[in-house]
Amino acid sequence: MEKDLKDYITPPVMLILFLLAISLIFIFPVLNMIILGAILAYGIRPVALKIQSKLRFQSISILISMIVVLIPLILLIAYIVMVISGVLTDFFAANPNLDINYTMSQLSSYIPQNPFFDGNNIVPTIQSAGKYVLSYLVGKIGSIANITLDLFILICSVYYFVKDGENCINFVKSFIPDKHLDFFDRTVESVEDVLKSIFYGHFLTSVIIGIFGAIGYSLLGYPYGIFLGVITGILQLIPIFGPWPIYWALAIMDALNGNYPRVVVVLLFGFFLSLIDMYIRPAISSHHADIHPLILLIGFLSGPLVYGIVGFIIGPLILGITYAVLDSFRKELKEAE
Structure with a gap:
C-alpha cells in the first residue's frame, strides 16, 4: 500500500495539487457567485437551447435567455420595493406628528412583564436593531465595487456555464478511470x-x-x-x-x-x-x-x-x-x- 501511495505522489501530481490550492485561494471570495452561476445556468440552458433552435446564434441565444429569466426576477424585486416604499410613504403622510418613541412606549405597556423579557427595554432594543440594520446597509452601499464585481462574475459564470457546461463535464470525465x-x-x-x-x-x-x-x-x-x-x-x-x-x-x-x-x-x-x-x-x-x-x-x-x-x-x-x-x-x- 505504501508503494502504491508513493507511485501516486509524483512531481506532476504535487505541482497540480499546489496550483489547485493556490487557485482555490484566489477564487474563494467569489466562489459563491460561481456556484450560483452554475445553478442558474442549469435552469437557463434549456431556454437557451430552445431559442437557439430558432435563432441559430449560440451567444445571442444565451444572452436572450438570460434576459428572459432575469427580467421577471428584477421586476419582482422592484415591485416589492415599490409597494413597501408606497406603504411607508402613505403611513407617514397620514401620521405627520407620529412620535415613534412614544408609540413604542405605549405598546410596551401591553407586553406582560417576566424575568426573561422586559417590555420597558423594547424601545432601546428596536433602536439598536435599527442602527445595526442602517450600518449594515451603509456598509453594503460602501462596498458597491464588490457588489458590482460579484454581479459581473455571476453573469459571466452563467453565460459560460450555459455555453460550455457540457464541455466542462467532459473535461472532468476525462480524468476518471x-x-x-x-x-x-x-x-x-x-x-x-x-x-x-x-x-x-x-x-x-x-x-x-x-x-x-x-x-x-x-x-x-x-x-x-x-x-x-x-x-x-x-x-x-x-x-x-x-x-x-x-x-x-x-x-x-x-x-x-x-x-x-x-x-x-x-x-x-x-x-x-x-x-x-x-x-x-x-x-x-x-x-x-x-x-x-x-x-x-x-x-x-x-x-x-x-x-x-x-x-x-x-x-x-x-x-x-x-x-x-x-x-x-x-x-x-x-x-x-
Whole structure:
C-alpha cells in the first residue's frame, strides 16, 4: 500500500495539487457567485437551447435567455420595493406628528412583564436593531465595487456555464478511470435529479402557492393582495415558514378590527394553502430526487450564514448534491460486493 501511495505522489501530481490550492485561494471570495452561476445556468440552458433552435446564434441565444429569466426576477424585486416604499410613504403622510418613541412606549405597556423579557427595554432594543440594520446597509452601499464585481462574475459564470457546461463535464470525465465511469455518470444523473427536485419541487411550488395566495387575498378584499401573494410565495421557499405567517397576521388584524367572519374565512383559506402545499410538492418532487426535508431545512437555515442571502439557494443545493453523491457511492459499493 505504501508503494502504491508513493507511485501516486509524483512531481506532476504535487505541482497540480499546489496550483489547485493556490487557485482555490484566489477564487474563494467569489466562489459563491460561481456556484450560483452554475445553478442558474442549469435552469437557463434549456431556454437557451430552445431559442437557439430558432435563432441559430449560440451567444445571442444565451444572452436572450438570460434576459428572459432575469427580467421577471428584477421586476419582482422592484415591485416589492415599490409597494413597501408606497406603504411607508402613505403611513407617514397620514401620521405627520407620529412620535415613534412614544408609540413604542405605549405598546410596551401591553407586553406582560417576566424575568426573561422586559417590555420597558423594547424601545432601546428596536433602536439598536435599527442602527445595526442602517450600518449594515451603509456598509453594503460602501462596498458597491464588490457588489458590482460579484454581479459581473455571476453573469459571466452563467453565460459560460450555459455555453460550455457540457464541455466542462467532459473535461472532468476525462480524468476518471474507466472502472469508475459508471459511478461518475450515476453521480451526474443524481445531481441533475437534485437540481430538478429543487427547481420544480420547491420553486415551482412556491410560485403556485404565491399565485393562489394573490388571488385569494384579493378576492377577500385585502389591500395589496398581489403583494401579499408574492410574500407568501417567498416565505413558501423557507420550510420553517410557509404561508402561515401571512394568513395568521391577517386574521389577527381582522380580529382586532372586529371583522370576525373574515377571520374564519382567511384562516380556512390559509389552511387550504398549507394543504395544497402538502399535495403539490410531493407530486412534483416525486418525479425527481427524493430528498429528506431535514436536508433542505438545514440547507435553508445554514446557507445564509455561510454565503449570505444567496445561501438560501446554494445551501440546500449543496447539501442535496452531497447526499446524491453519497447515495451514488453507496450503490456502487453494494454492486461491488
